[in-house]
Amino acid sequence: xxLSKLFTKTIKEAPKDETSKNAQLLIRAGFVDKVxxxxxxxxxxxYRVYKKIEQIIREEINAIGGQEIYMPTLQPKxxxxxxxxxxxxxxxxxxxxxxxxxxxxxxxxxxxxxSPLVKKYASSYKDLPVYVYHIQNKFRDEKRAKSGIxxxxxxxxxDLYSFHVNDKDLDDYYEKAKQxxxxxxxxxxxxxxxxxxxxxxxxxxxxxxxxxxxxxxxEDLIYICDKCKIAxxxxxxxxxxxxxxxxxxxxxxxxxxxxxxxxxxLGNKYSExxxxxxxxxxxxxxxxxxxxxxxxxxxxxxxxxxxxxDDKGMIWSESIAPFKVHLLSLKQNEQxxxxxxxxxxxxxxxLYDDREEVSAGEKFADADLIxxxxxxxxxxxxxxxxxxxxxxxxSDEVKIIKLKKLITELTL
Amino acid sequence: xxLSKLFTKTIKEAPKDETSKNAQLLIRAGFVDKVxxxxxxxxxxxYRVYKKIEQIIREEINAIGGQEIYMPTLQPKxxxxxxxxxxxxxxxxxxxxxxxxxxxxxxxxxxxxxSPLVKKYASSYKDLPVYVYHIQNKFRDEKRAKSGIxxxxxxxxxDLYSFHVNDKDLDDYYEKAKQxxxxxxxxxxxxxxxxxxxxxxxxxxxxxxxxxxxxxxxEDLIYICDKCKIAxxxxxxxxxxxxxxxxxxxxxxxxxxxxxxxxxxLGNKYSExxxxxxxxxxxxxxxxxxxxxxxxxxxxxxxxxxxxxDDKGMIWSESIAPFKVHLLSLKQNEQxxxxxxxxxxxxxxxLYDDREEVSAGEKFADADLIxxxxxxxxxxxxxxxxxxxxxxxxSDEVKIIKLKKLITELTL
Numbered sequence: 001x002x003l004s005k006l007f008t009k010t011i012k013e014a015p016k017d018e019t020s021k022n023a024q025l026l027i028r029a030g031f032v033d034k035v036x037x038x039x040x041x042x043x044x045x046x047y048r049v050y051k052k053i054e055q056i057i058r059e060e061i062n063a064i065g066g067q068e069i070y071m072p073t074l075q076p077k078x079x080x081x082x083x084x085x086x087x088x089x090x091x092x093x094x095x096x097x098x099x100x101x102x103x104x105x106x107x108x109x110x111x112x113x114x115s116p117l118v119k120k121y122a123s124s125y126k127d128l129p130v131y132v133y134h135i136q137n138k139f140r141d142e143k144r145a146k147s148g149i150x151x152x153x154x155x156x157x158x159d160l161y162s163f164h165v166n167d168k169d170l171d172d173y174y175e176k177a178k179q180x181x182x183x184x185x186x187x188x189x190x191x192x193x194x195x196x197x198x199x200x201x202x203x204x205x206x207x208x209x210x211x212x213x214x215x216x217x218x219e220d221l222i223y224i225c226d227k228c229k230i231a232x233x234x235x236x237x238x239x240x241x242x243x244x245x246x247x248x249x250x251x252x253x254x255x256x257x258x259x260x261x262x263x264x265x266l267g268n269k270y271s272e273x274x275x276x277x278x279x280x281x282x283x284x285x286x287x288x289x290x291x292x293x294x295x296x297x298x299x300x301x302x303x304x305x306x307x308x309x310d311d312k313g314m315i316w317s318e319s320i321a322p323f324k325v326h327l328l329s330l331k332q333n334e335q336x337x338x339x340x341x342x343x344x345x346x347x348x349x350x351l352y353d354d355r356e357e358v359s360a361g362e363k364f365a366d367a368d369l370i371x372x373x374x375x376x377x378x379x380x381x382x383x384x385x386x387x388x389x390x391x392x393x394x395s396d397e398v399k400i401i402k403l404k405k406l407i408t409e410l411t412l
Numbered sequence: 413x414x415l416s417k418l419f420t421k422t423i424k425e426a427p428k429d430e431t432s433k434n435a436q437l438l439i440r441a442g443f444v445d446k447v448x449x450x451x452x453x454x455x456x457x458x459y460r461v462y463k464k465i466e467q468i469i470r471e472e473i474n475a476i477g478g479q480e481i482y483m484p485t486l487q488p489k490x491x492x493x494x495x496x497x498x499x500x501x502x503x504x505x506x507x508x509x510x511x512x513x514x515x516x517x518x519x520x521x522x523x524x525x526x527s528p529l530v531k532k533y534a535s536s537y538k539d540l541p542v543y544v545y546h547i548q549n550k551f552r553d554e555k556r557a558k559s560g561i562x563x564x565x566x567x568x569x570x571d572l573y574s575f576h577v578n579d580k581d582l583d584d585y586y587e588k589a590k591q592x593x594x595x596x597x598x599x600x601x602x603x604x605x606x607x608x609x610x611x612x613x614x615x616x617x618x619x620x621x622x623x624x625x626x627x628x629x630x631e632d633l634i635y636i637c638d639k640c641k642i643a644x645x646x647x648x649x650x651x652x653x654x655x656x657x658x659x660x661x662x663x664x665x666x667x668x669x670x671x672x673x674x675x676x677x678l679g680n681k682y683s684e685x686x687x688x689x690x691x692x693x694x695x696x697x698x699x700x701x702x703x704x705x706x707x708x709x710x711x712x713x714x715x716x717x718x719x720x721x722d723d724k725g726m727i728w729s730e731s732i733a734p735f736k737v738h739l740l741s742l743k744q745n746e747q748x749x750x751x752x753x754x755x756x757x758x759x760x761x762x763l764y765d766d767r768e769e770v771s772a773g774e775k776f777a778d779a780d781l782i783x784x785x786x787x788x789x790x791x792x793x794x795x796x797x798x799x800x801x802x803x804x805x806x807s808d809e810v811k812i813i814k815l816k817k818l819i820t821e822l823t824l
Contacts, residue, residue, distance in 0.1 A: 005477075006479070007479055007530065007533055007534060007539070007542040007544060008533050009533050030533075033529055033532070035483075035484050035486075035487070035488065035525060036486075036488045036514075039484045039486050040484065041481060041482065041483045041484060041525065041529060042481055042482040043481050044479045044480060044481060047480055047481055047482050050482070065417075067418070067419055067456045068456060068459055069453060069454055069455050069456060069459055070453065070454040070459050070462070071447075071453045072447050072451045072452065072453060072566050073485070073549060073551070073566055074447075074448070074451050074551065074565060074566045075447070076447065076448045090511075093507070093509065093510075094510070095505070095507030095508075096507075097505065097553050098505075098506070098553065099502075099553065099555065100553065100555070102448075106518075113447060113453065117445055117453060118419065120445070121419055121420050121421050121442075122419060127419070130419040132419060136549070137485060137548070137549065139485070139486065141509050141510065141511065141512065143511065143512070153486060154484050154485060154486045
């Protein structure tokens with residue numbers, strides 16, 4: 001894509017009401033726009049990143065048997081009364097239609113939709129397990145929306161729900177989901193700073209597991225066991241007697257972290273209210289056991305920005321970068337244009353800064369701010385030697401490469 | 413995908429409260445589930461169709477320069493007051509947060525978000541035109557949600573918004589958008605029954621254009637000129653003096669039709685309330701001229717079902733079918749399994765009915781109901797001759813093809 005065609009522009013000054021690093025960088029670079037507190041638009045560059053994160057999640061959840069659906073935001077009050085969340089869930093948006101007087105909940109999570117749905121189709125042990133997921137916008141009436149896109153009132157979530165004949169079957173799948181999550185965060189570039197973390201469970205299991213990424217922007221405190229590479233959320237530190245529940249290690253390292261995902265054993269908490277039981281081999285009615293597995297996509301994107309960025313801007317991993325290559329022309333537009341076409345033909349995603357009225361300094365600054373993994377500079381100097389300047393965003397090293405070798409180099 | 417793994421099942425009887433053909437077939441075949449009036453879940457088969465429609469639209473809108481973004485559902489009251497739609501738009505869902513007391517509109521359309529957004533970036537004639545679009549869920553408090561998925565309270569929309577320096581520039585783009593729409597409906601399989609239709613305009617143009625698809629399920633009456641292959645919506649029949657506005661033909665044919673898309677010249681109706689003007693070459697302030705271009709995706713999907721179906725079920729065109737091939741095994745699971753793997757390896761999308769406890773008759777009925785374009789039957793009889801039975805859903809002809817020629821045949 002040509003930067004001259006992109007309708008957004010970079011902004012020099014971060015908006016005053018945004019104090020979080022993720023929102024400051026994302027807004028300055030034209031990835032998101034703030035509409036009101038906790039409510040953002042994803043702009044072309046940001047939506048490209050979002051889509052890549054979405055696709056990574058989709059691939060990993062498909063790989064563990066997830067079937068993708070799309071559930072409604074408008075949800076009937078009756079179902080929320082059955083789970084007792086209509087009155088008890090503080091941050092549930094609920095409202096009454098002006099003229100039909102129908103009362104709706106605005107989906108913050110989808111157990112109330114998915115349990116009655118799966119109940120319609122899976123009533124026998126032969127029909128189970130079932131793994132269903134969706135990726136879509138959800139809503140929470142956060143008391144104070146803050147931390148940029150880490151905690152919005154409207155946000156995209158992947159929620160996977162699993163339905164099982166017994167705890168053993170849930171436990172097996174829960175482990176598979178845990179490994180899928182490890183792969184997701186690895187592929188998004190924050191694997192090394194993300195820890196499987198023991199957190200509080202519910203009526204049905206002592207602990208749940210969160211995926212916590214170390215960053216100063218984090219609202220949670222976690223305690224890391226360096227031997228096992230796992231962590232404990234402060235909220236259950238007493239329960240594990242201040243030591244690693246896996247190896248007993250007492251030397252735990254305190255860090256601030258952001259919860260980028262969580263997985264939870266629900267037992268029959270959301271099947272029982274909908275009278276959802278299955279028939280086993282003997283024809284007996286048994287409770288359906290559920291698990292749920294969530295990832296907030298903007299939160300994940302914002303955490304990547306908090307984790308992978310410097311004073312100059314963002315540093316995207318290739319897997320989720322808006323473009324792999326940022327091509328800059330320093331008054332050599334003819335040659336740059338040719339190279340741009342060659343790169344596109346080789347199916348390399350490239351953002352081409354073809355702007356004519358912008359200084360070299362501004363172009364370099366924008367490339368650093370936007371943070372594509374590879375920067376290419378076409379200049380008179382290197383062209384004399386049929387070469388091009390190549391620099392990775394995550395390194396200071398500048399390489400000069402022969403033009404004819406460039407595409408091979410980039411597609412390695 | 414194996415049918416035994418799909419969590420949905422076909423249903424013999426259509427639900428009593430659904431009288432429309434599209435909802436009856438889609439629910440019976442397990443493409444959608446009704447949650448409440450006007451609110452549906454897209455199930456795995458339906459979501460596959462939805463995604464393909466979405467991708468066709470995305471490709472065609474990208475081809476005319478559209479830049480994709482994602483805008484919020486939660487919209488600030490202040491902006492809707494500026495356009496005077498807070499009180500005047502009957503079917504606008506509006507509500508107040510229980511504890512923050514913030515008043516929100518639930519996005520039924522996105523002029524109130526997109527105009528202030530583009531204003532931030534495009535203030536000079538040099539920055540225009542801008543073409544921005546999004547594909548996401550929207551909400552309308554329909555007095556009576558009916559006609560299945562043709563008219564929901566929650567639905568997916570593609571809305572493209574264009575911003576121009578003058579009417580001439582809008583007119584040129586409007587024609588491009590019109591042609592993109594023709595290609596979209598063509599690619600979805602309803603090109604021959606869809607007419608560009610003159611409809612009422614607004615303060616800024618005498619007519620807008622709708623894309624109307626002929627079907628008995630339609631709520632609109634249109635009058636077709638067979639010479640020009642265009643139509644006139646009843647609402648403007650008097651304005652065009654009961655004749656074709658292009659050739660003067662008075663022999664117009666009345667048909668019931670569904671509006672699957674519409675394109676509209678907005679003038680400065682939604683730029684002026686946001687004080688959105690641009691600076692021209694002479695430094696003078698000029699109004700920004702807008703166009704908008706909408707397609708409802710469930711409505712399009714439902715219209716396809718109304719148009720392309722028979723007593724047995726749905727008849728999808730290959731472009732948007734959930735799977736290209738429906739493979740049936742009549743107790744020859746070993747050979748069918750092998751073929752299934754070969755087809756998947758050849759990247760042919762195949763739904764494999766591997767169910768063991770289901771009769772041949774039920775399998776045939778389900779294949780017809782689900783409506784994939786090509787049905788393959790593996791049976792003892794044809795296997796003896798190293799052959800397979802091939803039947804297109806839209807034809808009665810049954811062909812016997814040598815197995816070794818099958819993949820070539822299917823990928824032609």
